[in-house]
Amino acid sequence: MSAWSAVILAGLLSWATKFAGFLVPQRWLAGPLVGRMMAYLPVALLAALVAVQTFDGGGRVVLDAxxxxxxxAVVALMLRAPFLLVIVIAAATAAGLRALGVA
Known part of the structure; x- marks a missing residue:
């Protein structure tokens, strides 16, 4: 399969998934369980993304900078630091450890 075939197939699958959303009856989406799940879904997806980007070392778990x-960042958040400061602290910690050759 060429790269263009994969791009076109991914585009078609994306379109089909979005179109399928219009076919779901509204009463299925109005329930309290679905509402609760939709409220927590972005948090779960973001947590999964952070975990994969932080600990993935090419198929194995890596503990590094x-x-x-x-x-x-977690410590800064627990101390109620502003979000921008949390980002700076996390980046500075990782960069400092890499500069020292720790990881």
Missing amino acids: RAAGLVA
Whole structure:
């Protein structure tokens, strides 16, 4: 399969998925369970993305400067630091450890 075939197939699958959303009856989406699930879905997806980007080392779990940056960010969040400061602290921690050759 060529790259263009994969791009076209992915586009068609994306369109089909979005179109299928219009076919779902409204009463299925109005329930309290679905509402609760939709409220937590972005948080779960973001947490999964952070975990994969932090600990993935090509198919194995890696603890390096990224993990230390994540720990620093969690500590800063627990101390109620502003979000921009949390980002700076996490980046500075990871960059500092990499500059020192730790990871």
